[in-house]
Amino acid sequence: MREKAPSFFEGISFQLAKIGIILAFVLSFVMSSVQVYIDFKAQSQELEQLIDRVVEVATPPAARAVHTLDDDLASEVVNGLLTYNFINEVAILDERGNVLADVSRAQPANSTHWLSRIVAGGDFTYSSKLKVPGYVQDASGQIVFTVDKSQALSSFYQRSEINLVMGVLRNLLLVILLFVAFYFKLTKPLVRLSYEINEIDPDQPGVRRLTQLKSHRRDELGTVISSSNQLLDVVELSLAKRRAVELALRKSEEHLRQIVDSLPVLIGARNIEGYYLFANKALADTLGFTPEQMHNVHVRQLLKNSVLDVESILTNDLRVIKEGEEIDVIEESFIGADGTQLYLQTHMMPLDYYDEVVSLVVSVDVTERKNAQAKMEYMAHHDALTSLPNRLHLVERLEHEVKRAERHGYFGAVLFIDLDKFKNINDSLGHPVGDRVLQEVSRRLQGAVRDEDLVARLSGDEFVVVLTVLDQDVEVAALKAGEISEKIRALISLPFIHEDMELRVTCSVGVVVYPDKNNVVHELLRYADTAMYQVKEKGRDAIEFFNEEMADKVSRQLVMEGDLHRALEDEQFSLFYQPKVDVNSGKIVGAEALLRWHHPEKGNVSPLEFIPVLETSGLILQVGQWVVEEACRALENWSERGLWSAGMQLSINISPRQFRRERFAADVIRTLDRYRLPKGVLDMEITEGVVIQQVDEAIDTITTLTERGVSFSLDDFGTGYSSISYLKRLPVATLKIDKSFVRDIIVDRNDRVLVETIVTMGRLLDLELVAEGVEQAEQLEILRSYGCHSYQGFYFSPAVEGDKFIELLLSNRAKDR
Numbered sequence: 001m002r003e004k005a006p007s008f009f010e011g012i013s014f015q016l017a018k019i020g021i022i023l024a025f026v027l028s029f030v031m032s033s034v035q036v037y038i039d040f041k042a043q044s045q046e047l048e049q050l051i052d053r054v055v056e057v058a059t060p061p062a063a064r065a066v067h068t069l070d071d072d073l074a075s076e077v078v079n080g081l082l083t084y085n086f087i088n089e090v091a092i093l094d095e096r097g098n099v100l101a102d103v104s105r106a107q108p109a110n111s112t113h114w115l116s117r118i119v120a121g122g123d124f125t126y127s128s129k130l131k132v133p134g135y136v137q138d139a140s141g142q143i144v145f146t147v148d149k150s151q152a153l154s155s156f157y158q159r160s161e162i163n164l165v166m167g168v169l170r171n172l173l174l175v176i177l178l179f180v181a182f183y184f185k186l187t188k189p190l191v192r193l194s195y196e197i198n199e200i201d202p203d204q205p206g207v208r209r210l211t212q213l214k215s216h217r218r219d220e221l222g223t224v225i226s227s228s229n230q231l232l233d234v235v236e237l238s239l240a241k242r243r244a245v246e247l248a249l250r251k252s253e254e255h256l257r258q259i260v261d262s263l264p265v266l267i268g269a270r271n272i273e274g275y276y277l278f279a280n281k282a283l284a285d286t287l288g289f290t291p292e293q294m295h296n297v298h299v300r301q302l303l304k305n306s307v308l309d310v311e312s313i314l315t316n317d318l319r320v321i322k323e324g325e326e327i328d329v330i331e332e333s334f335i336g337a338d339g340t341q342l343y344l345q346t347h348m349m350p351l352d353y354y355d356e357v358v359s360l361v362v363s364v365d366v367t368e369r370k371n372a373q374a375k376m377e378y379m380a381h382h383d384a385l386t387s388l389p390n391r392l393h394l395v396e397r398l399e400h401e402v403k404r405a406e407r408h409g410y411f412g413a414v415l416f417i418d419l420d421k422f423k424n425i426n427d428s429l430g431h432p433v434g435d436r437v438l439q440e441v442s443r444r445l446q447g448a449v450r451d452e453d454l455v456a457r458l459s460g461d462e463f464v465v466v467l468t469v470l471d472q473d474v475e476v477a478a479l480k481a482g483e484i485s486e487k488i489r490a491l492i493s494l495p496f497i498h499e500d501m502e503l504r505v506t507c508s509v510g511v512v513v514y515p516d517k518n519n520v521v522h523e524l525l526r527y528a529d530t531a532m533y534q535v536k537e538k539g540r541d542a543i544e545f546f547n548e549e550m551a552d553k554v555s556r557q558l559v560m561e562g563d564l565h566r567a568l569e570d571e572q573f574s575l576f577y578q579p580k581v582d583v584n585s586g587k588i589v590g591a592e593a594l595l596r597w598h599h600p601e602k603g604n605v606s607p608l609e610f611i612p613v614l615e616t617s618g619l620i621l622q623v624g625q626w627v628v629e630e631a632c633r634a635l636e637n638w639s640e641r642g643l644w645s646a647g648m649q650l651s652i653n654i655s656p657r658q659f660r661r662e663r664f665a666a667d668v669i670r671t672l673d674r675y676r677l678p679k680g681v682l683d684m685e686i687t688e689g690v691v692i693q694q695v696d697e698a699i700d701t702i703t704t705l706t707e708r709g710v711s712f713s714l715d716d717f718g719t720g721y722s723s724i725s726y727l728k729r730l731p732v733a734t735l736k737i738d739k740s741f742v743r744d745i746i747v748d749r750n751d752r753v754l755v756e757t758i759v760t761m762g763r764l765l766d767l768e769l770v771a772e773g774v775e776q777a778e779q780l781e782i783l784r785s786y787g788c789h790s791y792q793g794f795y796f797s798p799a800v801e802g803d804k805f806i807e808l809l810l811s812n813r814a815k816d817r
């Protein structure tokens, strides 16, 4: 703010003049007083001398007049004395005191009487003794006169008055001159200086300089002005520096703010009272404010709709600020301004913020992660198509239910439900319809049981229902389980309406009551599964309770599983080879390697018995790899011995589990790399079921191995989906016609039509066609007439061991010669 110019009376000139006037008057008064005093003294002395002289002059005639009693003379003397204007009364008295002569005058009006009374004691009466010379007598009379002091000192008063007046005038003049001199010499330049100082822009003090005054260049004022200009330069410089620093600071603050605002984390700072001092954009946005609006607002007000427990936040703030603790809040439930539920992971730490310690709160939004986790958790435990609990969920829940039943002494049941011939729906109406049927089945199953029961989907068309808490009596529980199973069977077999079409699907139900001797969940499921298979074997659409006989079967399977574990180590496996023969020439064009297991006690076990056990136990992976190795070794041997001519192929069976294994192609290639085999000698037989689930992945695996010279055959063709659309996509070279069609080809017209269709379709797609299970010449003849390329079967040879196969190869070679 600019200073107001001082008023005239506040001005330095007036102040100085005032001081001058006071000093001048004081000094003048003192000096004049001294002078007046000296003058007064001199005047008084002069008066006394005059009076003495008057007395001296008047005394002789007065004495003579007294002596001679001469009145005239006395009158002359007194009148003579009265001529002195300061003498008012004169009298001459004789020795007796008689007045010889007297005279008086009226005292003139005089304004100085009062002063004379003060300084000289007023009028004064003199008396002098009159002595006549030669007389013995001391005195013969006296002369008395009164002196008017005021009159006597009148010249003194006049002088003093003139002196005083002159003094005052001189002083006044001096003061005026001083005032003028001060004004022009000091006040005016100062006023101008102050004006210029006022004009200085505080933001740019160096722009306007103070004007140096010519007449003051060398005096103090000049020094003040040049020093001030230097000061302005210095201030300007330091201001510029400060501005530069401030700018840099502002920029860095701005950058920091931008960084903090662009971070995907919520950052805020609260003081000990719970007021927000700072909030970044993410936090403000989440709460529906701007960062500025949040400033100085209390946490209770800001978070009242967002967090359930604001008090615990304040308690944490207190711990952070007072005790300097760092706190991690692993998961905080938070409602955003738009009402969305968020989950935050928060870290709180103390922060020196200006002149206080505050609680810096950094929160990461973990909602997506949490939702993804929940989703993954859900997906891990639920089936995607029906949203029913999956096998994992079922196993966990069943374990819990079995323990609960054991503890509380009641019985429950596991129902293993498999839809009958569901594959037909898929094949004939397509997978979308199949999926809808599965969804409807799952709905019906859920509707058939209580909420506390569990419905799960295991895979494909397999469902499991756990009926919890049936009864404390095992027989009643079994009865109830049977009733519910019947209800389920009836519900499932109700028609499904699809596009004005009535679909019907039945189911086979295997039931096991728990708890039992064996309460391991996997065993319970296996028992129910076994019972369900029993239904299938008996002709489907029924209910079967797991019984002793089945238990035996299961235990036999378990024993076999143990035996199979040892079989690989003890080299109980071997490969048999069944020749593949050209339909027209009757020559061996290849072979199928078939696995044989020679049990040390039981002798040869059928692959139909042990391969499913290898599958379920997972042992098929090791055994399958052994088959690949063994086939390669045999092929290398035969090739080296010249038994394996160009174009011949050895087929090996690949199980679904083996084929779907991620490392399958890589493992096969690594094995092939270890043997010296002619190109294209190895063929792999896979079933349609292997590829139908994951066609794209299957195509990838087949393509990878085809590029390495391995060809593929589709085994058991005709028993499964046999869809031309996916067959066109599959890079397989051969179709194998299942022996079940060949078996009755002579007697069953349907089978003949089917085989003919398969052959025609295969030829259209440029595929090799191999018929399996040819036992009779007639069968062969029909196949030849359809245009089938080659065949396998007891007609030519069953699968034989390696040595025997070599003999067959040798005789085959002999045919060539």
Ligand SMILES: Nc1nc2c(ncn2[C@@H]2O[C@@H]3COP(=O)(O)O[C@H]4[C@@H](O)[C@H](n5cnc6c(=O)[nH]c(N)nc65)O[C@@H]4COP(=O)(O)O[C@H]3[C@H]2O)c(=O)[nH]1
Residues within 6 Å of the ligand: 578, 593, 594, 595, 596, 606, 607, 608, 611, 627, 652, 653, 654, 655, 685, 715, 716, 739, 772, 773, 774, 775, 792, 793, 794, 795, 798, 799
């Ligand atoms: N009735 C009759 N049957 C004939 C005739 N010619 C051959 N067979 C039999 O038919 C089956 C053909 O094999 P598959 O369909 O692949 O069926 C095979 C195949 O799916 C599986 N298997 C055999 N070896 C292996 C293997 O190394 N790995 C895998 N994963 N599965 C194998 O076991 C199944 C049964 O094998 P096998 O018992 O050896 O039974 C063989 C064979 O002995 C005939 O003229 N009449």
